[in-house]
Amino acid sequence: MNNFHRSTVVRSLRERKLVSRSETTTMSSESRGMMAPNQSAHGERPWYQAGLRFRCTGCGRCCTGDPGFVYVTREEIAALAARLGCGVAQFEAAFVRAIGRRKSLVELTSGDCVFFDRVTRRCRVYDLRPRQCRTWPFWASNVETPSTWEQTCRACPGSGRGPLVAADQIATLVAVIRV
Numbered sequence: 001m002n003n004f005h006r007s008t009v010v011r012s013l014r015e016r017k018l019v020s021r022s023e024t025t026t027m028s029s030e031s032r033g034m035m036a037p038n039q040s041a042h043g044e045r046p047w048y049q050a051g052l053r054f055r056c057t058g059c060g061r062c063c064t065g066d067p068g069f070v071y072v073t074r075e076e077i078a079a080l081a082a083r084l085g086c087g088v089a090q091f092e093a094a095f096v097r098a099i100g101r102r103k104s105l106v107e108l109t110s111g112d113c114v115f116f117d118r119v120t121r122r123c124r125v126y127d128l129r130p131r132q133c134r135t136w137p138f139w140a141s142n143v144e145t146p147s148t149w150e151q152t153c154r155a156c157p158g159s160g161r162g163p164l165v166a167a168d169q170i171a172t173l174v175a176v177i178r179v
């Protein structure tokens, strides 16, 4: 299913391995001040001015499937290493790979995120999940146009359904990470 992250939205499922059991979430301190909420990069009102719906079904599709990336920051790596009781270097050797200048969690040969538990179908580090996971499906590539959002909804059964997420909250989540 991840095979849809190749242009804008199409990039999104590939780049992700995002959230299992996601919420429309918390933002990291990095996100603050990146863009005025509820504005496009050009200061125009976004097409999703009326908000978009999302409620995670817990299907796990976003964490499994075709190869993809889950970008992690230094802080996220340090927190995950601490959770696992190892040093950062040890954690990176086991769970992180370089993708250009960025770093991503590794994944299993199946394409599943290394922290996805296939038995419970839950993220094993959910409370420490990276920003990329926390902000799904509200990524710039997914909400760029109605068409990219439709593609997202086709891949993620929780997108387009459930409670309405306000445009300013979406804009805030979009500003958290570039995906």
Ligand code: SF4
Binding pocket: 019, 020, 021, 022, 055, 056, 057, 058, 059, 060, 061, 062, 063, 136, 155, 156, 157, 158, 159
């Ligand atoms: S509903 Fe969407 S966000 Fe939730 S687990 Fe499934 S694919 Fe991921």
